[in-house]
Amino acid sequence: xxxxxxxxxxxxxxxxxxPLFIVIAAAAILGFYANDVDLxxxxxxxxxxxxxxxxxxxxxxxxxxxxxxxxETSHRLVRLSRCLLGxxxxxxxxxTLISSALFTAFTGATGVTIVALGALLYPALKEIGYxxxxxxxxxxxxxxxxxxxxxxxxxxxxxxxAQQLNLGVPISITQVFxxxxxxxxxMLLMLGGWGLWATxxxxxxxxxxxxQEAWSALKEAKWELPLPFFVLGxxxxxxxxxxxxxxxxALYVLVIQLLFYREIKFTDLPRIxxxxxxxxxxxxxxxxxxxxxxNFLVDAEVPGALFEWIQTTIxxxxxxxxLLNIVLLILGAFLxxxxxxxxxxxxxxxxxxxxxxxxxxxxxxxxxxxxxxxxTPPVGINLFISSYRFEKPVEVIYRSTLPFLLLxxxxxxxxxxxxxxxx
Amino acid sequence: xxxxxxxxxKLESGLLVIILTTTILLAVLxxxxxxxxxxxxxxxxxxxxxxxxWLGLVGAMIASREHRHIKIDVLTxxxxxxxxxxxxxxxxxxxxxxxxxxxxxxxxxxMFEYEDEMIAFGNVPAWLVESIIPFAFTVMTLRYTAYxxxxxxxxxxx
Numbered sequence: 001x002x003x004x005x006x007x008x009x010x011x012x013x014x015x016x017x018x019p020l021f022i023v024i025a026a027a028a029i030l031g032f033y034a035n036d037v038d039l040x041x042x043x044x045x046x047x048x049x050x051x052x053x054x055x056x057x058x059x060x061x062x063x064x065x066x067x068x069x070x071x072e073t074s075h076r077l078v079r080l081s082r083c084l085l086g087x088x089x090x091x092x093x094x095x096t097l098i099s100s101a102l103f104t105a106f107t108g109a110t111g112v113t114i115v116a117l118g119a120l121l122y123p124a125l126k127e128i129g130y131x132x133x134x135x136x137x138x139x140x141x142x143x144x145x146x147x148x149x150x151x152x153x154x155x156x157x158x159x160x161x162a163q164q165l166n167l168g169v170p171i172s173i174t175q176v177f178x179x180x181x182x183x184x185x186x187m188l189l190m191l192g193g194w195g196l197w198a199t200x201x202x203x204x205x206x207x208x209x210x211x212q213e214a215w216s217a218l219k220e221a222k223w224e225l226p227l228p229f230f231v232l233g234x235x236x237x238x239x240x241x242x243x244x245x246x247x248x249x250a251l252y253v254l255v256i257q258l259l260f261y262r263e264i265k266f267t268d269l270p271r272i273x274x275x276x277x278x279x280x281x282x283x284x285x286x287x288x289x290x291x292x293x294x295n296f297l298v299d300a301e302v303p304g305a306l307f308e309w310i311q312t313t314i315x316x317x318x319x320x321x322x323l324l325n326i327v328l329l330i331l332g333a334f335l336x337x338x339x340x341x342x343x344x345x346x347x348x349x350x351x352x353x354x355x356x357x358x359x360x361x362x363x364x365x366x367x368x369x370x371x372x373x374x375x376t377p378p379v380g381i382n383l384f385i386s387s388y389r390f391e392k393p394v395e396v397i398y399r400s401t402l403p404f405l406l407l408x409x410x411x412x413x414x415x416x417x418x419x420x421x422x423x
Numbered sequence: 424x425x426x427x428x429x430x431x432x433k434l435e436s437g438l439l440v441i442i443l444t445t446t447i448l449l450a451v452l453x454x455x456x457x458x459x460x461x462x463x464x465x466x467x468x469x470x471x472x473x474x475x476x477w478l479g480l481v482g483a484m485i486a487s488r489e490h491r492h493i494k495i496d497v498l499t500x501x502x503x504x505x506x507x508x509x510x511x512x513x514x515x516x517x518x519x520x521x522x523x524x525x526x527x528x529x530x531x532x533x534m535f536e537y538e539d540e541m542i543a544f545g546n547v548p549a550w551l552v553e554s555i556i557p558f559a560f561t562v563m564t565l566r567y568t569a570y571x572x573x574x575x576x577x578x579x580x581x
Contacts, residue, residue, distance in 0.1 A: 012498075013513075013514060013517060014494075014495060015495055015496075015497055015498040016496070016498045016499050016510050016513075016514060017494050017495070017496035017498075017499050017510070017511075017514055018494065018514040018517060018518065019487075019492035019493065019494050019518060020492070020493050020494055020495070021483075021492060021493070022492075022517065022518045022521045022522070025521050025525060026517070026521050029521065029524055029525075038528075039524065039525075039528040040528045040529065040531050040532040040535070042525055042528060042529070043525070043528060043529030043532040043533070043553070043556050043557075044532060046476075046529070046556055047476070047532075047553055047556065049475070049476050049479070050469075050472045050473050050475070050476050051472070052472070053468070053472060055472070055475055056446075056450065056471060056472065056475050058475070059443065059446070059475060059478050059479070060446070060447065060450070063443065063447075239458070240454065243450070244450065244454045246450075247446075247447060247450035247451050247454065248451060248454065250447050251447050251448070251451045254447070269440070270436060270437075270440050273439060273440050273443050273444075274436050274439055274440075274485060277439050277443060277478055277479075277481070277482035277485070278482050278485050278486045278489065278491050279482070279486075279491075280478060280479055280482050281478070281479050281480065281481065281482020281483035281484070281485065281486050282482070282483060282486045282491065282492050282493045283479075283493070284475075284476075284478075284479030284480070284482070284483065285479065285480070285483040285486075285492075286493060288479075334495060334497065335495065336493055336495075338493065339493050379497060
């Protein structure tokens with residue numbers, strides 16, 4: 001009874017804008033206190049963050065992503081993609097999807113992609129003469145693509161959390177990075193296909209491939225072109241570990257933006273560092289207190305009890321996955337992706353593994369659902385960002401995003417039930 | 424007094440800049456040494472991992488300063504300003520209490536490590552690198568306490 005009342009109070013506080021790390025820390029404190037565990041354990045758990053080498057990637061990739069979004073990278077990315085893909089039917093649809101996915105993968109922030117790339121692509125789409133609602137929906141939903149592409153921060157964080165759980169099965173970041181590529185391609189193709197169909201009535205003058213323009217766009221982007229190869233080649237070629245790739249990327253981006261492109265001034269650096277590390281601080285703190293809370297949950301054998309309870313009603317893996325999709329969809333609409341990861345993965349992953357679900361598979365399913373949460377009415381955050389950015393009522397954004405949301409939902413179902421996509 | 428406060432804010436941000444720059448440079452240097460020179464600085468890896476914790480906690484201090492911690496505010500979004508004010512008293516007080524508890528118990532943890540003469544790496548004592556935990560939570564306690572008195576709703580939901 002007392003536990004229920006305390007839990008309700010904590011949930012109410014969380015919904016009233018209490019910082020989430022405070023709510024989770026409070027839950028851990030109450031739990032440990034009730035079990036007579038010395039509360040210093042919370043400090044020990046926070047310090048235990050230093051035992052995870054992969055965690056270094058978090059601040060370094062975040063910083064690199066901030067630098068990229070503060071400079072003119074978005075312009076160069078869009079210009080280059082248009083030059084290279086201009087010959088395709090519906091080129092701008094694919095340019096929007098692909099460049100947004102790449103930008104989100106590197107900056108880790110889907111909202112930033114809508115603001116930065118949407119500002120360039122939305123007018124271009126309008127100029128071509130595509131229907132207005134289609135353009136809004138495309139730009140809004142494209143922003144959330146890329147969460148499953150390396151080196152996206154949620155992928156890294158998933159592995160960090162999973163590694164803390166002593167699952168008995170090794171899970172490596174390289175596996176998870178690879179596993180996200182095909183599902184992302186699937187989403188790209190489905191949204192792109194829909195884009196072609198939805199705009200079939202719009203007559204567009206074909207753009208001739210212009211070698212000179214393409215060369216000049218390539219030259220302009222020459223310093224940024226190696227970035228994906230750094231990350232992917234470095235990691236898969238075995239030259240770098242992920243944390244090392246993050247360090248190299250951060251230094252490289254810093255050098256090219258400061259010295260070659262000169263779009264960021266030395267005097268801007270303290271502000272950019274401060275802003276990016278504030279985000280990292282928020283995530284790390286939630287991660288630290290969640291580790292403590294998870295520790296309490298495991299001591300109290302909650303994941304086991306949860307499994308027993310779920311198993312009384314659900315015996316098949318497929319029903320479990322369906323239930324998981326529904327729960328994650330609802331959760332994704334309310335919680336931001338980082339808190340959802342650190343709070344829910346420790347509970348869900350051990351249960352899912354008892355149903356025979358592979359941790360890599362679960363990670364991709366989890367994040368794909370969270371990606372949908374960005375676009376789910378009434379509270380999906382990207383809907384509001386888009387409404388704010390393009391100065392349209394949020395109801396208009398709901399309607400224009402709906403077909404894309406349904407397609408993404410379909411792709412999430414495919415991803416959930418066809419795990420062979422990963423191997 | 425105001426001058427001292429501004430100086431402290433500058434120190435806080437400055438500390439962040441120094442730690443982040445050191446972390447990047449040291450991590451890259453270490454890769455270079457390992458792959459090209461086939462050597463490496465002893466303990467540099469441990470040092471970098473500790474720096475990440477420092478980065479996170481100093482970042483978290485600043486996030487409290489600017490109300491930028493991750494939160495959900497579905498309930499307060501549509502409330503009247505008066506009710507928001509009441510709720511902001513409650514949430515700030517609760518945050519201050521929770522931070523104070525963690526600050527106190529992490530202080531005890533650090534003292535314990537001090538008495539046990541635990542070593543983090545090389546000859547650097549563990550208490551020194553761990554002391555950022557009680558420090559950060561003390562600063563956050565002070566901030567949330569201050570916000571009980573100076574927060575005006577509207578600022579908090581930004």
